[in-house]
Amino acid sequence: MWLSRKLTQHEKQNTASAEAGAVTIDSGEIAVYSSGEDRNVQVASPGGFFWRPQSGERVLVIKGGTFGEEPFIVGTVRNGEALPAGEIRIAPAKGNAEILLHNNGRVEINGTLLINGMPYIPLLM
Secondary structure, eight states: OOHHHHHHHHTOOOOOOOEEHHHHHHHHSOOSSSSSESOOOEOOOOOOOOOOTTTTTTEEEEEESTOOOEEEEEOOOSSSSSOOOOOOOOOSSSOOOOEEOOOOOEEEOOOOOOOETTEEEOOOO
């Protein structure tokens, strides 16, 4: 009875929220500091895409659950990165590797390309 009354009182409050934060721990468990530090934060990504944020990276945290007790990292917060509307860039936070998908159908792959663990060497015509 007591628990159901408490849950009913909280049903009217929308406790789910989203806020920007910074990753404070990136090894083993992931921790994020926003309005306070949350530990063991899970990373939510589109199916088939796996990503792990690094310490110091700015991320967007969604807090779900009945009382907002379940934090999830859903993406990084980027500022001023020049990319034309509709185009996609896949790149790590550090390093020179990247894949660019342009609006005109052009695909650019920059960095060392390995196919089945072997370096790709294009045939010269």
